[in-house]
Amino acid sequence: MKKRLDGKKVLITAAGQGIGKATAIAFHNEGAKVHATDINDKTLKILKEEYPDINIYKLDSTNKIDIEKYCSQLNQVDVLFNAVGFVHHGTILDCDEKDWDFSFDVNIKSMYFMTREILPKMIKQNKGSIINVSSIASSLKGLPNRFVYGTTKAAIIGFTKSIASDYLKNNIRCNAIAPGTVHTPSWEERVQAAENPEQAKKDFIARQPMGRLGTPEEIATLAVYLASDESDFVTGIIHSIDGGMSI
Numbered sequence: 001m002k003k004r005l006d007g008k009k010v011l012i013t014a015a016g017q018g019i020g021k022a023t024a025i026a027f028h029n030e031g032a033k034v035h036a037t038d039i040n041d042k043t044l045k046i047l048k049e050e051y052p053d054i055n056i057y058k059l060d061s062t063n064k065i066d067i068e069k070y071c072s073q074l075n076q077v078d079v080l081f082n083a084v085g086f087v088h089h090g091t092i093l094d095c096d097e098k099d100w101d102f103s104f105d106v107n108i109k110s111m112y113f114m115t116r117e118i119l120p121k122m123i124k125q126n127k128g129s130i131i132n133v134s135s136i137a138s139s140l141k142g143l144p145n146r147f148v149y150g151t152t153k154a155a156i157i158g159f160t161k162s163i164a165s166d167y168l169k170n171n172i173r174c175n176a177i178a179p180g181t182v183h184t185p186s187w188e189e190r191v192q193a194a195e196n197p198e199q200a201k202k203d204f205i206a207r208q209p210m211g212r213l214g215t216p217e218e219i220a221t222l223a224v225y226l227a228s229d230e231s232d233f234v235t236g237i238i239h240s241i242d243g244g245m246s247i
C-alpha cells in the first residue's frame with residue numbers, strides 16, 4: 001500500500017527527543033527516508049536502535065561550518081523540518097545579552113543556516129516543503145516569562161512567510177507549526193526546575209483550555225500533512241495546534 005511520504009527524503013533538526021523525534025518516527029512510518037540530526041548523539045543512538053532505517057547524524061544546528069559540510073553531501077532533500085528550539089524562562093529584565101544571543105542563535109539563526117543550505121537543492125528539484133516549529137508564545141500570544149523565547153518564535157513567523165512568498169514560484173512551500181504546551185522531556189525539566197514542581201505542572205495544564213497538554217505525536221501528525229503532497233495548496237501559514245489556547 002502506498003504511504004503518504006513514499007519516496008521523500010527528509011532532514012530533521014532536534015530529532016533526539018520530543019517533537020523532533022516523534023516527527024522523525026512519523027515520517028519514517030509514512031515511507032520517508034529520514035535524516036535525523038541533533039546535538040545529542042546519545043538520544044540519536046537510541047532512535048537508531050529503535051528505528052535502524054533512520055539515518056542519524058550529530059549536528060549542532062548553530063554551527064554554520066558543520067551544517068555546510070553535512071548538507072553538501074545530501075543530494076535530494078524534499079522536506080526540511082526545523083524543530084530546534086530552547087526555552088529561556090523570564091522577562092526582559094531576566095534576559096541579559098548572552099541569553100538574548102543564545103536564544104536567537106538556537107531558535108532562529110539555526111533555521112537560517114539550515115534553510116540556506118537546503119533551499120538550493122529544492123530549487124533544483126522544483127519542489128520542496130519547509131516546516132518550521134514556532135510556538136503559540138510568539139506574535140500569536142504573549143505569555144508570562146517567555147520574553148526572548150516569544151520574540152524568537154515570532155521571528156520564525158516572519159521568516160516562514162518571507163520564504164513562502166519568495167519561493168512560491170519554485171513550487172517550494174514553507175509553513176510553521178505553533179504548538180501550545182506539549183509533553184516533552186524539556187517540559188518535564190521545566191516543571192522539575194520550578195520552585196514548586198506540582199504547582200508548576202498544574203499551572204501549565206490550567207493554561208490549556210482543553211485541560212491537558214498536547215503530545216509530540218499529535219504535532220507529528222500535522223507535520224506529516226505539511227510534508228506530504230496532500231498539503232500542496234498550503235503555504236505561508238502558521239498552523240496553531242494548541243488545545244484551544246489561541247481561541
Ligand SMILES: NC(=O)c1ccc[n+]([C@@H]2O[C@H](COP(=O)([O-])OP(=O)(O)OC[C@H]3O[C@@H](n4cnc5c(N)ncnc54)[C@H](O)[C@@H]3O)[C@@H](O)[C@H]2O)c1
Nearest residue numbers: 014016018019039040060061083084085135181182184186
Ligand atoms: N514542548 C513544548 O511545549 C513546545 C511548545 C511550543 C513549541 N515548542 C517547540 O518545539 C520544538 C521542539 O521542542 P521539544 O519540547 O519537543 O523538544 P525538547 O526541548 O525536549 O528537545 C530539544 C532537542 O533539541 C536538541 N538541541 C538543542 N540545542 C541544539 C542544537 N544547537 N543543535 C541541534 N540540536 C539541539 C536537544 O538535544 C533536544 O534533543 C522547539 O523548537 C520548541 O521551542 C515546544
